[in-house]
Amino acid sequence: MAAFWDSFQAKVTAALICAMLLVVGISDLIIHQFSLNAQFQQLREELKVVARTAAVAIDVDALMQVPLRKDGALTPSYLSISDKINRIRKDNPGIAYVYVLTKTDRPGIWQFIVDADPVQKRNMGITSYPGDKYDTTRFPEMLRGWDSATADKKFGRDEWGVMISGYAPIRDKSGKTVAVLGVDMLAADVYATQMAVHGRAILILFLGIILSIMLGMLLSRRITEPVESLTEGIRRVSRGELTYKVKVRGRDEIAELAMDFNKMAQELLDARKKSSEYFYGVIQSMVRIVEAKDPYTGGHSERVAEYAVKIARRMGFQPDDLEMLRQVAVLHDIGKLGIQDAILNKSDKLTQEEWDLMRSHSVTGEDILKPVLLDVQMLAIVRGHHERYDGSGYPDGLSKDEINIFAQILTVADSYDAMTSSRAYRKVSLRPEDAVAELHKHKGSQFSPRVVDIFCKILQEENN
Numbered sequence: 019m020a021a022f023w024d025s026f027q028a029k030v031t032a033a034l035i036c037a038m039l040l041v042v043g044i045s046d047l048i049i050h051q052f053s054l055n056a057q058f059q060q061l062r063e064e065l066k067v068v069a070r071t072a073a074v075a076i077d078v079d080a081l082m083q084v085p086l087r088k089d090g091a092l093t094p095s096y097l098s099i100s101d102k103i104n105r106i107r108k109d110n111p112g113i114a115y116v117y118v119l120t121k122t123d124r125p126g127i128w129q130f131i132v133d134a135d136p137v138q139k140r141n142m143g144i145t146s147y148p149g150d151k152y153d154t155t156r157f158p159e160m161l162r163g164w165d166s167a168t169a170d171k172k173f174g175r176d177e178w179g180v181m182i183s184g185y186a187p188i189r190d191k192s193g194k195t196v197a198v199l200g201v202d203m204l205a206a207d208v209y210a211t212q213m214a215v216h217g218r219a220i221l222i223l224f225l226g227i228i229l230s231i232m233l234g235m236l237l238s239r240r241i242t243e244p245v246e247s248l249t250e251g252i253r254r255v256s257r258g259e260l261t262y263k264v265k266v267r268g269r270d271e272i273a274e275l276a277m278d279f280n281k282m283a284q285e286l287l288d289a290r291k292k293s294s295e296y297f298y299g300v301i302q303s304m305v306r307i308v309e310a311k312d313p314y315t316g317g318h319s320e321r322v323a324e325y326a327v328k329i330a331r332r333m334g335f336q337p338d339d340l341e342m343l344r345q346v347a348v349l350h351d352i353g354k355l356g357i358q359d360a361i362l363n364k365s366d367k368l369t370q371e372e373w374d375l376m377r378s379h380s381v382t383g384e385d386i387l388k389p390v391l392l393d394v395q396m397l398a399i400v401r402g403h404h405e406r407y408d409g410s411g412y413p414d415g416l417s418k419d420e421i422n423i424f425a426q427i428l429t430v431a432d433s434y435d436a437m438t439s440s441r442a443y444r445k446v447s448l449r450p451e452d453a454v455a456e457l458h459k460h461k462g463s464q465f466s467p468r469v470v471d472i473f474c475k476i477l478q479e480e481n482n
């Protein structure tokens with residue numbers, strides 16, 4: 019898990035998701051704010067118009083005659099204004115209360131002149147009679163209403179429900195403000211609508227978040243896939259798989275990078291080929307040194323290579339494998355460099371110690387070639403060319419399929435050439451048909467039966 023969060027894909031995914039979330043969030047906020055604000059502003063404007071219209075309709079002279087005490091509500095002037103106010107209320111069904119207040123000597127404390135429906139309020143236990151005091155400090159818009167028509171900037175919630183109020187000044191003939199008319203609108207519906215919009219906005223935001231995450235993951239994969247394939251290429255090439263090619267898609271910077279990378283790997287491969295050709299040449303001369311130490315083995319390696327390649331070709335191996343086998347067959351006895359001439363050319367029976375030394379040549383050969391041959395299979399063939407099919411060979415005592423198939427081939431080719439050419443310990447070589455009989459005789463014990471059969475078939479065809 020830690021590896022994923024450290025990865026390039028995780029970072030791109032996170033960046034994309036964050037960017038999209040930001041866009042979704044901001045747009046949601048803007049839409050939400052704009053639509054709700056627009057609706058609220060419209061409501062305020064309507065309230066202002068209602069308040070202004072009602073304020074103009076009030077008879078200022080009558081208003082001024084209302085005595086500011088409880089029984090003022092019984093005077094004809096009060097009743098005429100109250101009547102007008104009730105008409106205004108009926109004409110605007112959204113309006114719950116209409117009232118008129120004026121200032122007192124105390125700042126912020128106003129008093130009622132007319133309240134539209136004192137009867138209704140009286141039933142609720144809230145009565146406002148002329149002269150009743152009212153603390154307006156909680157209602158800044160009401161205070162502003164003394165100068166010009168205005169409306170609340172936010173919903174008010176109280177015991178009467180969700181409310182929004184508009185205010186307008188009532189002016190006398192000289193234009194001086196004498197009172198403020200207030201209209202209260204029960205805004206439960208509007209408030210509910212706003213809450214619903216709010217809820218929908220949250221839902222849209224939530225869906226937007228899910229969509230952002232999904233899109234972020236999808237998009238990031240498209241971006242990071244080429245980078246990942248490039249990373250895979252670098253990993254493989256650094257492991258020595260120089261023939262690996264990164265798939266190039268599109269024409270962007272990453273594709274260009276991939277193309278350059280492939281070119282670099284190819285150049286590396288060419289250089290590697292050149293240097294191994296060079297080393298191969300050096301080793302070949304060392305093989306000749308070995309062969310020169312034993313006059314009887316002259317040309318042995320080349321012949322073994324020839325036989326081995328013939329067998330492998332018949333077995334259906336590809337040209338690359340045949341070339342590899344040819345090279346390794348020529349070098350396979352390079353380990354004999356480490357054995358004294360006296361032992362190599364000894365015609366008498368070897369002592370146990372000498373035999374052990376002789377037998378070490380396959381491992382020595384592997385050690386000599388290790389720094390030069392990077393092909394693991396070639397090294398396994400050199401090491402395993404004296405393994406026996408039944409597991410009694412050396413150095414590892416491998417049997418059957420455990421032995422590299424090319425090592426199995428090499429063993430047969432090597433033995434056949436050894437039998438048909440002169441050796442220090444056996445001056446007279448076997449005739450080909452006797453050597454073939456020997457191969458058959460040790461089929462399944464020393465040799466792979468399949469390889470022997472194929473080789474004998476090739477030899478038979480060549481002799482006919």
Ligand SMILES: [Fe+2]
Binds near residue numbers: 350403
């Ligand atoms: Fe050998």
